[in-house]
Amino acid sequence: MSLHGFDLGPRRRARRMSLTPMIDVVFLLLIFFMLASRFGMDAVLPIAGGAEGAASDWQGAPRLVDIAPAELTLNGAVIAPEALPLALAPLLPEASSPVILRPRAGADLQRLVDVMDLLTAAGLTNLILIE
Incomplete structure (x- = not known):
């Protein structure tokens, strides 16, 4: 063709x-x-923000936990992480009283979460996170 x-x-x-x-x-x-993708459930930590604007009735002694990279302090005194729940017990008028957590410069998020898990395991659920 x-x-x-x-x-x-x-x-x-x-x-x-x-x-x-x-x-x-x-x-x-x-x-x-x-x-x-991420598999599994994300952990949810119940915290209250420090800047909500609503006034609350504070009862009892101050309960300020500073979370630094190398140490924890409770109201300015250095404390071991394991001793923190026992040291907080006499400062709380009731179990639902708030505890203020303040991460310091250099402290990573995992350290903050570890301290929150420690306090939650001890029955302290009213945690307030401030800057």
């Missing part, structure tokens, strides 16, 4: 498009999103 004197040779069959590259891309995206 010739067209204007040119022989085009035998007619080639149309190739079917391969789906393999598309499947590879889908699997790569699936793996990416599985690795990028």
